[in-house]
Amino acid sequence: MTTNQLPTLKLSDEQRNQLQQELGTLLKQRMSLKQALQQQGEKATSEKEELFLELLEVFDALEFFLNYIQENPDPNPKFFKRLPKSLGTIQKKLLNILERREVQKIDFQDTKPDYSVCQVVDLEERDDLEEQTITKVVRQGFRVEEKILRPIEVITSKKPQT
Numbered sequence: 135m136t137t138n139q140l141p142t143l144k145l146s147d148e149q150r151n152q153l154q155q156e157l158g159t160l161l162k163q164r165m166s167l168k169q170a171l172q173q174q175g176e177k178a179t180s181e182k183e184e185l186f187l188e189l190l191e192v193f194d195a196l197e198f199f200l201n202y203i204q205e206n207p208d209p210n211p212k213f214f215k216r217l218p219k220s221l222g223t224i225q226k227k228l229l230n231i232l233e234r235r236e237v238q239k240i241d242f243q244d245t246k247p248d249y250s251v252c253q254v255v256d257l258e259e260r261d262d263l264e265e266q267t268i269t270k271v272v273r274q275g276f277r278v279e280e281k282i283l284r285p286i287e288v289i290t291s292k293k294p295q296t
Contacts, residue, residue, distance in 0.1 A: 188231045195224050232276070240275035240286055244268070251275055253285040260291040267291045 145153070199220070203209065229239070240251050245267050247254055258269045268288045275286035 185231070185235070188227075192224055192227050192231070195220075195227070235278075237276050237278050237283065240277055240282070242275070242286055247288055247290060251277075251282060251285055253287050254290050255287045256289045257292045258289050259294040261294055263291040265290075265292055 202213070206213070232238075242248065242251055247266065247268060252268075252275070254266075255272055260267075260269065263269070267290060269291050270289040271286060272289060273284070273287040276283045
């Protein structure tokens with residue numbers, strides 16, 4: 135016997151049948167996992183495409199406004215009157231897109247920042263308010279389930295220096 139040769143194992147018919155069954159089971163599981171991965175990939179691609187199509191609707195609405203402004207350097211006063219409502223409609227479309235993907239605005243009504251959902255980005259000197267009172271929300275915050283995607287950015291009051 136040479137040193138490079140592996141020993142030969144003798145299997146009983148029962149052991150051989152058991153190994154063949156286990157191998158067959160593993161091959162079936164492997165095929166099932168491949169199919170599941172393929173289906174997940176197709177679903178993810180489909181969801182991405184759906185998101186892109188929804189975002190393109192928002193893009194189209196914004197492009198319409200930009201084109202209108204370029205083509206009408208002196209827009210009709212009615213245009214400016216309708217602008218807040220039109221922009222609000224675009225904002226609602228965006229919020230609906232986010233909500234369908236379980237992204238929620240953080241609902242926060244307190245006057246003091248909750249640092250688990252708020253980030254103070256600036257201070258405003260105010261002697262009419264108690265220290266650390268929220269004076270303005272700079273950017274809305276969003277969450278997915280319990281995870282904060284972006285905190286609410288706020289400006290808080292501070293007493294003037296004397």
